[in-house]
Amino acid sequence: MSSENVQTKWGQFISLIIVFFFWGFVGSANDILIPVFKKVFTLSQVQSQLVAWAFYAAYFVGSIIFFLISLKVDVLQKFGYKKTLSAGLVLSAIGSFLFVPAATMESFPFFLTALFTVGLGFSIQQIVANPLAIKMGSPSTGAHRLTLAGGVNSFGTTIGAILLGIALFGMGDDKKTSLSLEDIKLPFIILGLAFIAVAIFMNFSKIEDPVKLEEAEIKHAHEKFSILDYPQLYLGMLAIFIYVGTEVTIISNLPALLKTSEFGSILEDAISPFIALYWGSLMIGRWNGGVNVFNTSKIANIALKFIVPALGFGVIIGANIFAGHEVSAFYIYPIWILMFIAVSFIGGKNAGKTLMLFGLSGLLMMLIGLVCPDTEIAKFFLISGGLFLSIMWPSIFDLAIAGLGKNTGKASSFLIMMILGGGVIPLVQGSICDIDLTSPNGIFGISWTHFSYIVPLLGFAYLGFYGYYCPKILKRQGINHIQSEGGGH
DSSP, X not given: OOHHHHHSOHHHHHHHHHHHHHHHHHHHHHHHHHHHHHHHTTOOHHHHTHHHHHHHHHHHHHHHHHHHHHTTSOHHHHHOHHXXXXXXXXXXXXXXXXXXXXXXXXXXXXXXXXXXXXXXXXXXXXXXXXHHHHHSSOGGGHHHHHHHHHHHHHHHHHHHHHHHHHHHHOOGGXXXXXXOTHHHXXXXXXXXXXXXXXXXXXXXXXXXXXXXXXXXXXXXXXXXXXGXXXXXXXXXXXXXXXXXHHHHHHHHTHHHHHHSGGGTOOOGGGXXXXXXXXXXXXXXXXXXXXXXXXXOOHHXXXXXXXXXXXXXXXXXXXXXXXXXXXXXXXXGTHHHHHXXXXXXXXXXXXXXXXXXXXXXXXXXXXXXXXXXXXXXXXXXXXXTHHHHHXXXXXXXXXXXXXXXXXXXXXXXXXXXXXXXXXXXHHHHHHHHHGGGGTOTTOBTTBOHHHXXXXXXXXXXXXXXXXXXXXXXXXXXXXXXXXXXXXXXX
16 A cells, blocks of 8 residues: 555544535435425426525535635634534534424425525535545545545435435335325434434544644635636636536436336336436446545556446445335446446546546437437436536546635635535426426427436536636646546535
8 A cells, every 4th residue: 555545544534424425315315305395395397496406505605604704714723624514514403303393384495494404514514524535644645535535425325315215105015105294204303313423423533623724824815816817717616516507407307307208107206216326326436436546556446447336336236126126227227337437448537638528428428318219218328427427526626726826725615606506507407397387299309308408418518618628728827737536526
């Protein structure tokens, strides 16, 4: 093992990634709740997407509040990483407990308030946990640690959809096909208690706060800073907005797509396997990117690039079988996984090239998913968007903050704000889906809900463009080589 890997504080880091797991777990819960709320409250598709909006808008609001406070006092320096992280966990716990009165009152706005509160807590956790992971060892291996954390995050989203599906609908002969709001209470009480337990664990853990910055360094961090001076940053902010929005909109609107007669009229209780496959696709991609953490030979590294995705796919299949879901239709999906692996080899470690190739690949998947006449195959092309999104987050970050120097911290906070895209872009796609209500004949021979996947297609197009164009901007600034190791938010 290299010295870089030895320097990583693995015991502390493993404790931290529990938080990344929770982000993923709750994120997948939203995808279960959207079709449930749509049915219970008789919502349109665009109204149902307010679930995603409330959750991801909280990231934006929380980041803005944190940034404004940081102009007066450095929160992390004053209170420490652990206490700030614990505060975020407690806030998310409060949001989880608010699901109980929301269900009792049968109030959709109250549910949105609860989700917003959970998201506010997550915004604090995101701001703290990402730099803390980087600081838990050698700076040169910081990206590797985020890669592993991203893989754990995706594992949470994969099994979260399945476990919450079991908690809400049951399994086997006792499985429900519909829900009452009362069924939602217990899972979120348990989730809230889990947040509190992790907060207590974090506060009393042996995780060390990073060494306090010198006063001179803090002074530099507060110097005048203009986004417009850095085109890689403001174009990167748009890229993060579109990336998160594309990631969320594909899956948030998938239940509505699968419920159409065009795609087999799949009911709410049978949707969780597809949600798990989508989030599992991101997990596969991030696990594949995490292979570079380990100090192996070139041959072993290549072998792991195939073995690790196979293991990830096995986790998806195994979890679904455990839940009693029929997964025989999923056995064709390794075709898309092999396509992903091929593109990852071509992209290598260059952030711009990787982002461009995966953007173009995702665009192609969405296009085929739109035009393929066999909907049994088309849905896998659309779901495979998760594979090609999986390693974009660090590539965008690498490009966006390149050359920012002492302003990197502020630039990162602006990028985190752009997670707002996860709340906005699904609304756009949902509004297209709702055209089916007034124009049931669809467009170009497909339903409007199906056609709505033009939205993530356009998202992939911009991400590919950013990967192509940003290195040219950096080159003009004298920055010629940017590397990416894969990962995820």
